[in-house]
Amino acid sequence: MRPLLADQIRGVWATLLLPITEKGEIDYARFADQLTYLAKAGVDGVYTNGTAGEFYNQTESEFDRVSALTAEISERYSLPFQLGCSHMSPIISLERLRRAVALRPSAIQVILPDWMQLSFSEICAFLEKMAAEAAPIGLVLYNPPHAKQVLSPKQWKELVSTGIPLVGCKVAAGDAGWYEEMQPVLERISVFVPGHRLATGISRGAHGSYSNVACLNPGAAVDWFHLMQSDLPKALAIEKRVLGFFEEAILPFITNQGYSNTAVDKLLAALGGWIPIGTGVRWPYRGVPEDEVSHLRTIGRKWIPEFIS
Incomplete structure (x- = not known):
């Protein structure tokens, strides 16, 4: 796969969820089925080892197998793919990146x-080293709202002004003032915002999403993104309903019951019903019980029938 430049990383990119067996092992057959489905659903790309991919809870041999399987199937379907080489340890992250480069991903996170x-x-020293080792493959800084160190717009502006060859980032986004402050960054690299706020992001200059909404229904997420290009007011109206659904049905699992973002992303996939990933996450973390799905699906049909049939 050819490396993508900053202005080529756009649209809806789907996270590859990690199917976990009852024994706590990765189900690679279900992982491959998921990837094949996404390739046919029309997403703009896929990526491994985000939060929902449980990058923090894999052995190195598991990481290598997930990466190789992703590269093999993505190449088969000419589907752009990014390999997440993240780890809490910078040394392990660097080692993962060195092995991933050989698989020729579109970018590395x-x-x-x-x-x-x-x-x-x-920060600059870390990213300079990682970018140099990845070259000519571009580097994406995965900096979602639950990262331990969330960069401010001021820091992002300083970062892109250094000349470190970042091609993109994942960020939490913010209000109109945040987007105004981020304009120099939006002009230089691909800026991806949360999937459930993508229409607002597009209206203010963002380029796409590493999308939690694609966890729910990848095909509908793609259709919604296309609507943003042709009828933004209608897409913004859908966003209001998406946010209403998240507020009523999804956020309580995080704010009241203490489930992780990983668990919630897998819950979204179960609600969408497009692939049997399951809601289990790896020990010691908790997955949302599957008996919650039926009730939440009813709520989803009320708010966003486009996404939940």
Whole structure:
């Protein structure tokens, strides 16, 4: 797969969820089925080892097998793919990146080292090393709202001004003032925002999403993104209903019951019913019980029937 430039990373990219057996092992057959489905659903690309891919809870041999399987199937369908080489340890992340480069992904994702926060000079030193090792494959900084160190717009502007060859990022986004402050960044690299707020993001200059909404229904997520290009007011109206659904049905699992974002993304896939991933996550984390799905699906049909049949 050819490396993608910043202005080529656009649209709806689907996270590859990690199917877990009752014994706590990765079900590679279901993982492959998921990837094949996504290739046929029309997403703009896929990526491994985001939060929902449980990058923090894999052995190195598992990481290598997930990466190789993703590369094999994505190449078969000419589907752009990014390999997440994230790890809490910068050394392990670097080792993962060195092995992933050989698989020729469209881009490589990393997080900032996770045990102690970095100074700005340390952030630059980390990213410079990772980008140099990845070249000519571009680097995407995966910096969602639950990252230990979330960069501010001021830090992002400083970062892109250094000349470090980042091609993209995943961020939490913010209000109109946040987007205004991020304009120099939006002009330089691909900026992806949360899937459930993508229409607002597109209206303010964002380029796409590493999408939690694609967990729910990848085909509908793609259709919604296309609507943003042709009828943004209608797409924004759908976003209001998506947010209403998340507020009523999904956020309580995080705010009231303490489930992880990983567990919630797998719950979304179960609600969408497009692939039998299951709601289990790896020990010691909890997955949402599958007996919640039927009730939540009823709520979903009320708010967003386009996404939940």
